[in-house]
Amino acid sequence: xxxQVPYYQRINSLLIAGFVVLSMSLTTSVQAQDVTGEVNTKxxxxxxxxxxxxxxxxxxxxxxxxxxxxxxxxxSNAGKIVFDMTTWKADTPEARKYIGLKGTTSASTQKDVxxxxxGSSVLDVRKYPTATFEITSAVPVKQNAPTGKSFYQLDxxxxxxxxxxxxxxxxxxxxxxxxxxxxxxxxxxxxxxxxTPYSKAFGAVGITDELKIYGxxxxxR
Numbered sequence: 466x467x468x469q470v471p472y473y474q475r476i477n478s479l480l481i482a483g484f485v486v487l488s489m490s491l492t493t494s495v496q497a498q499d500v501t502g503e504v505n506t507k508x509x510x511x512x513x514x515x516x517x518x519x520x521x522x523x524x525x526x527x528x529x530x531x532x533x534x535x536x537x538x539x540x541s542n543a544g545k546i547v548f549d550m551t552t553w554k555a556d557t558p559e560a561r562k563y564i565g566l567k568g569t570t571s572a573s574t575q576k577d578v579x580x581x582x583x584g585s586s587v588l589d590v591r592k593y594p595t596a597t598f599e600i601t602s603a604v605p606v607k608q609n610a611p612t613g614k615s616f617y618q619l620d621x622x623x624x625x626x627x628x629x630x631x632x633x634x635x636x637x638x639x640x641x642x643x644x645x646x647x648x649x650x651x652x653x654x655x656x657x658x659x660x661t662p663y664s665k666a667f668g669a670v671g672i673t674d675e676l677k678i679y680g681x682x683x684x685x686r
Contacts (some may be wrong), residue, residue, distance in 0.1 A: 498639050502544060504533030505644065505683040511548060512681070514564045514672035515555075518664065524578060524672070525564035528553040531595060535603060537617055537638065537645065543603040546682075547595040550588055555579050563679070566601065587660055596625040598632065605666050606635065611638040619649070636680075647682040 506529065515524040531549040536542075554560070555578040570578070585592045600621040608616045615638045623632035636649040654674045655662050664671030672675035 471657075480614055493671040502534045502536040503685045504530055504535060504546065505685065506530050506532065509533070509680075511513055512560055512563045512679040514677040514679075515552075516675065517673040518673055520663075521664075521671045523566055524555050525557075525560035525566050526553055526582070527554045527557055527560035527563070528683070533682070535600065535646045535647065536681065537603050537647075537684070538605065540602050541603055543600040543619070543621070546598040546599060548598075549594070551583070551594050553579075553582060553588065553590075581663060587663060593626050596623070598623050605620055605638075623653070625653070625658045626660055632655060641683060643686065645684040645686055647684055648680065649682075650677065650679045652677050 474683050509530045510518045511527070511530065513526040515526060517523050529549045529552040531547040533546040535543040535546070536544050554575075556566075556575050558569065561567075561569070582588055582602050585591070598621055600619055602621075603617050603619050606616050606618045617636045617638060619631065619636055620631075620633050622629050630653075632651065634649050634651040636647050639648075653676055655676060662672050662674045
């Protein structure tokens, strides 16, 4: 019998090890699941249309979200979206296609546009690396929506370039891969946020003060 003790000890050790591995696997699986209201930063994007003045050019910009939560239906503390302004890129093929701009932009022109946009004279991302939308409420609104779509009114405070202003927008919500796909758009004026619209040649070449911003967010249920 004494010779069998090590054998049983090995069996017990293997069983214990198996339970530990299973427990760790289940814990990891639970942790990997999306939390309700959490924005999927890997698939969510923000696009901006920049109009032209004079002999300037129209631009399409794409940006990423750093972190975010959106609790649809909440009448208070409905979430917060943090935009990573350092990721803003002008005139990528994806951005131009989304906005609907024809043609492409050369690499050198794109580099110059990005340098100006992210630099101290415009977004100044070194000083203001993020923008935020603090969402006070996200309540459903009645609209004649097609089947499978619903609409929500989002109210909150939008902070860009160190300036905070009230923001209200309407979001369209549909199903996408068992997530809520939230699509929305709103307009802002750069001057309202302390930004001077780019121009040169005494205004002969420049961009508009108004920017049109589009959000395409995937939110966990």
